[in-house]
Amino acid sequence: MSAYLLRRVGQFLVVLVLASIAVWAMVYALPGDAATVLAGPDASGPQIAATRARLGLDKPVVVQYLLWVKGAVTGHLGQSFYSADSVSHTLAERIPATVQLAVLGMLLALLIAIPIGTLIALRPRSLLARLLHGYLTAGLAIPSFWLALLLIITLAVRTHALPATGDYVNFWQHPVAALRWSILPAIAVAVHGSCIIARFLATSLSEVMQRDFIRTVRAKGVRESRVVIRHAMRNAALPTVTVVGIQLGSLLGGTVVIEALFNYPGLGRLLYTSIGQRDYAVVQGGVLFVVVVFLVLNLLVDLLYAYLDPRIRLA
Amino acid sequence: MTDLPGLSRRSLLVSAGVAGIAAATPGLAGCGASGDPAGGAHGDRLTLGTTQIMQFDPYQTNSALHIHSFYSYLIDYAPGGYRTVPAGAEKWTIGSDFRSVTITLRAAKFHDGRAISAEDVVAGVKRALNPKDGFTLVQPSEFIEKATAVDKRTVRIDFHYAVAEGIVLDWMFSFPLVPADHNSGAALANKPAGSGPFRLVEYDPNRRLRLARNADYWDKGKPRLKEIEFRFFQDDQAMVSALQSGDVDGAMYLEFNDVAQLKDQFTVAQGSGRMDIFFMNGGMPPFDNVRLRQALARAIDREKIIKQVRFGIGDPVYAPIMPGSAGFDKSYLTSHAFDLDAAARLLKKAGGERRATAAVSSDPGASQMMQIIQDDFKKIGFELTLKPMEATAFLNDLFAGKLECCVANQPNTLQSPGLVARGRAMLPSQDNVMMKNRVPQSYIDAVHACNTATNAAAQRDAYARLNKVIVDGAWAVGISTKKSLAGLRRQISGYAVDQRDYLILDNLRTR
Numbered sequence: 001m002s003a004y005l006l007r008r009v010g011q012f013l014v015v016l017v018l019a020s021i022a023v024w025a026m027v028y029a030l031p032g033d034a035a036t037v038l039a040g041p042d043a044s045g046p047q048i049a050a051t052r053a054r055l056g057l058d059k060p061v062v063v064q065y066l067l068w069v070k071g072a073v074t075g076h077l078g079q080s081f082y083s084a085d086s087v088s089h090t091l092a093e094r095i096p097a098t099v100q101l102a103v104l105g106m107l108l109a110l111l112i113a114i115p116i117g118t119l120i121a122l123r124p125r126s127l128l129a130r131l132l133h134g135y136l137t138a139g140l141a142i143p144s145f146w147l148a149l150l151l152i153i154t155l156a157v158r159t160h161a162l163p164a165t166g167d168y169v170n171f172w173q174h175p176v177a178a179l180r181w182s183i184l185p186a187i188a189v190a191v192h193g194s195c196i197i198a199r200f201l202a203t204s205l206s207e208v209m210q211r212d213f214i215r216t217v218r219a220k221g222v223r224e225s226r227v228v229i230r231h232a233m234r235n236a237a238l239p240t241v242t243v244v245g246i247q248l249g250s251l252l253g254g255t256v257v258i259e260a261l262f263n264y265p266g267l268g269r270l271l272y273t274s275i276g277q278r279d280y281a282v283v284q285g286g287v288l289f290v291v292v293v294f295l296v297l298n299l300l301v302d303l304l305y306a307y308l309d310p311r312i313r314l315a
Numbered sequence: 316m317t318d319l320p321g322l323s324r325r326s327l328l329v330s331a332g333v334a335g336i337a338a339a340t341p342g343l344a345g346c347g348a349s350g351d352p353a354g355g356a357h358g359d360r361l362t363l364g365t366t367q368i369m370q371f372d373p374y375q376t377n378s379a380l381h382i383h384s385f386y387s388y389l390i391d392y393a394p395g396g397y398r399t400v401p402a403g404a405e406k407w408t409i410g411s412d413f414r415s416v417t418i419t420l421r422a423a424k425f426h427d428g429r430a431i432s433a434e435d436v437v438a439g440v441k442r443a444l445n446p447k448d449g450f451t452l453v454q455p456s457e458f459i460e461k462a463t464a465v466d467k468r469t470v471r472i473d474f475h476y477a478v479a480e481g482i483v484l485d486w487m488f489s490f491p492l493v494p495a496d497h498n499s500g501a502a503l504a505n506k507p508a509g510s511g512p513f514r515l516v517e518y519d520p521n522r523r524l525r526l527a528r529n530a531d532y533w534d535k536g537k538p539r540l541k542e543i544e545f546r547f548f549q550d551d552q553a554m555v556s557a558l559q560s561g562d563v564d565g566a567m568y569l570e571f572n573d574v575a576q577l578k579d580q581f582t583v584a585q586g587s588g589r590m591d592i593f594f595m596n597g598g599m600p601p602f603d604n605v606r607l608r609q610a611l612a613r614a615i616d617r618e619k620i621i622k623q624v625r626f627g628i629g630d631p632v633y634a635p636i637m638p639g640s641a642g643f644d645k646s647y648l649t650s651h652a653f654d655l656d657a658a659a660r661l662l663k664k665a666g667g668e669r670r671a672t673a674a675v676s677s678d679p680g681a682s683q684m685m686q687i688i689q690d691d692f693k694k695i696g697f698e699l700t701l702k703p704m705e706a707t708a709f710l711n712d713l714f715a716g717k718l719e720c721c722v723a724n725q726p727n728t729l730q731s732p733g734l735v736a737r738g739r740a741m742l743p744s745q746d747n748v749m750m751k752n753r754v755p756q757s758y759i760d761a762v763h764a765c766n767t768a769t770n771a772a773a774q775r776d777a778y779a780r781l782n783k784v785i786v787d788g789a790w791a792v793g794i795s796t797k798k799s800l801a802g803l804r805r806q807i808s809g810y811a812v813d814q815r816d817y818l819i820l821d822n823l824r825t826r
Contacts, residue, residue, distance in 0.1 A: 032707030036714065039375065043450065044740045045714050045748065050447045054500065082370070083520040084505045094521070149552075156560035164560035165546075165553060167522075263546070263553045265522045273521065273549055278707055 019291040034081045034278040078281030087285040097168035098266035102251035108190035117201030139195035148188040148261045166264035185262040193247045200243045205236040245301035253290035359541040364554040364563040372503035373491035375450045383817035386509035389487035397730040403492045413477040413769045420468040423533035425510045433464035438495035454737040485729040512538040537821040565803040570679045571626045577802045586799035586812030589724040593792045598751035601668040608789035610661035614691045616653045624680045632793035634785040635725045642732025642778035659695040670698040674721040676709035716748035733765030758784045
């Protein structure tokens with residue numbers, strides 16, 4: 001197990017370095033720079049050049065990258081061109097908002113997906129299962145941004161029931177306000193995720209329920225609820241855990257469109273804004289965070305796999 | 316086991332869940348729990364939505380709506396015209412030879428409590444004359460030779476040459492009062508240091524800007540509101556939804572297509588805004604042919620663009636001089652009106668290649684505007700290929716002189732038509748990205764004549780010359796004004812935008 005862990009951590013570091021180079025290269029490949037944006041729409045060429053020099057953007061790209069790497073190794077991810085705040089601080093302000101939204105969205109998705117997936121697997125021909133199939137199809141077909149717009153129009157603009165915009169309020173300090181300002185974006189991200197998870201769970205559980213060991217357990221007179229929860233679910237959970245991991249990874253990476261639509265101050269919106277402003281240091285730091293989150297979640301999912309299925313760690 | 320009993324049980328559970336959510340929603344809706352981050356007017360507090368605010372240096376912006384909240388300028392213009400209103404300057408006297416102005420400053424204080432002094436103005440002028448740090452004030456200040464503190468509250472500014480009164484007043488209108496020891500791009504990058512009606516309370520670049528009333532503001536009784544919060548939006552539709560749902564009390568810089576859905580419920584206010592100009596790059600083919608440019612200038616249908624792209628909001632312009640300026644000459648809108656037959660005849664005479672690429676920025680409306688122009692150009696036999704570009708890339712290539720042609724904005728020329736040559740890089744006398752080293756000498760001379768015409772007859776002559784030179788040069792063809800739009804709850808009054816498009820918040824109040 002430890003050799004397996006070491007191997008995965010090694011891969012993790014290589015991917016991290018490659019990702020940092022790739023992100024840097026991609027951001028610099030974009031035409032235009034922060035000086036053009038920062039100098040304002042009425043700036044002249046010399047004014048933009050002066051701003052470029054002030055930001056250090058007149059240095060060669062490789063030099064800028066190496067300076068960034070040097071800072072990153074010592075724990076300094078650089079400084080935002082706009083807020084003059086450290087990137088670490090800027091990210092630290094946004095990450096809790098995204099984590100809160102991601103966790104809330106994932107909890108909602110699981111709350112919807114587990115009962116639906118289980119019901120479809122256990123009662124595939126029931127009327128309710130057919131209706132829920134319709135929900136899954138619609139949920140997968142409807143783009144999240146469109147659902148978000150529907151939620152805004154119906155629950156905010158027309159009825160004024162909830163705010164049209166999202167905002168971050170620490171859940172542990174003000175739980176009701178936190179829910180109020182993040183429930184609509186959470187629903188918008190949860191619906192699509194719930195459909196994917198429910199489909200995987202339904203398929204997987206349905207397959208497991210046909211297996212011989214389930215027949216054996218039933219023959220032994222074990223209660224049906226125990227058969228499902230104790231024996232079938234654990235086996236059906238493997239592919240579902242993978243999907244949940246990937247879903248959570250993308251939610252933690254920032255749901256750019258949803259955050260932009262709801263004006264939610266999370267990591268996705270920060271990245272969206274920073275790319276538009278060519279705030280290289282923030283983009284680099286933010287994307288690296290997303291990469292790390294994905295890699296860590298991947299690692300955790302693999303470890304969870306190994307825990308759930310001993311054959312994996314033995315292989 | 317039949318389906319029906321199970322179905323009923325589950326249905327019951329589902330119904331209970333739905334009922335729970337339904338019950339919780341009004342609870343969340345009604346909650347005004349502590350920790351609530353956003354707005355709604357509370358008597359003397361307003362929340363306004365806007366696009367992102369980037370910095371607090373008044374030298375670096377011509378149009379950032381929040382700047383006037385923090386800074387006092389030497390003078391203001393009364394809304395809707397050019398009647399001067401004393402502001403940071405209590406009084407001023409322009410020398411009889413038009414080569415100096417002596418300004419007496421108002422007894423007022425900066426936000427840090429220090430009195431405003433003549434030395435602050437001297438330091439400010441010095442920065443405005445520094446090409447590396449003066450930003451948008453460099454070109455408008457080029458007539459200034461030096462500033463001298465006469466006493467604590469009197470400053471004398473000497474000019475290189477005799478300057479038109481309008482130029483001096485426009486400069487005073489654009490000159491912010493900043494403490495000498497804070498007056499640099501670096502010091503003001505993230506923290507304002509002014510004497511305006513509001514002080515900075517909180518700035519979170521991705522979320523909000525909170526301002527509180529400056530109790531020591533020189534204009535007693537103002538501002539009327541205790542606090543104003545700007546909430547930043549990247550997406551116009553998100554901002555409009557926030558206005559409609561009551562999350563914010565007003566939305567600044569709306570897009571034109573928002574007006575139709577907001578005008579029945581909200582007050583839609585119009586600011587003077589900027590101008591949409593069609594630029595042709597005289598430094599590269601095919602636009603290095605002036606007769607071709609003149610031909611194409613006749614094929615721009617301003618009325619159609621205003622009607623279809625700007626939803627009927629805006630005034631046509633021919634030269635890039637704002638209506639309201641003494642130099643605005645509306646006769647060219649008739650003499651050089653949209654006329655495809657005339658354009659085709661002129662194009663035939665002009666010769667040269669009949670195709671070009673037009674860069675289209677991601678500005679709202681830019682694409683539709685260029686499509687109308689493309690369609691009309693095609694009718695006279697000129698093929699325009701449209702190349703959509705992301706905003707930053709567009710600006711980058713525009714300022715590098717790489718674009719063949721495009722539509723871009725030009726700031727307000729205020730009351731002095733000579734200011735057409737300030738600011739953006741497409742119309743200055745030097746370092747002109749559209750004409751490179753082909754800027755007509757007659758244009759340079761006409762701009763100078765406008766800036767130095769000190770009597771009415773000379774001004775009339777200079778303004779007429781400038782209009783003619785710009786129309787004949789035809790590298791910058793005016794289309795229309797592009798008003799700035801704001802949507803406000805009906806209970807809000809006192810909203811005003813000055814000629815630079817700065818938001819004036821002094822009088823803002825709720826009923």
